[in-house]
Amino acid sequence: MSSQQRHPVQIVRDLFDWYNETIAAGRAAVTREDVQRYFTDDAVMITNEKVKCSGIDAHFHHFQDIARKMSAMAIRPFDILVEEGNRAAGYYRIDFKDKEGKSGTVLDMAFWEFRDGKIARMVELVDFVGPRVEIENY
Structure with missing residues (x-):
């Protein structure tokens, strides 16, 4: 199945x-x-x-920033994930260990909009359990 044929939920899972x-x-x-x-x-x-990143280069730098600041990360399976047309929403948690060895969890409620089988917009509300890790805006 091509990326344009995938359902929004599957794009996020992938x-x-x-x-x-x-x-x-x-x-x-x-x-x-x-x-x-x-x-x-x-x-x-x-x-x-706040705009975290906009455009491919900014998203690329966002992933690089995460890699610089984390020694380990794992996105847990969704607690809830729903889709409607070209939109999806989900609640999930991300476990991490930062480069200083501190562990924590990001609580994330996200809303996605899709175009041409890709994510066009993501709006998320996040909070931390444990240490906060500041990721730059690009």
Whole structure:
């Protein structure tokens, strides 16, 4: 099934599977091509009412920033994930250990909009259990 035929829920699941299997496991570094598989060229991510990143290069730098600040990460399976047309919403948790060895969890409620089989917009509300990790805005 091509990326344009995938349901929105499957696009997000594929992204998270890729991240857990490839990036979080430390087997490879993220590339711009990886980002382009999942995000439109003009994709925007808004976190807690602030633009976190906009465009492929910004998303690429976002993933690099996460890799610099974390020694381990794992996105847990969704607690809830629903879709309606070209939109989806989900609640999930991300377990992490930062480079200083502190462990915590990100609580994430996200809303996605899709275009051409990719994420075009993500709006998320996040909070931390344990230490906060500041990820730059791009």
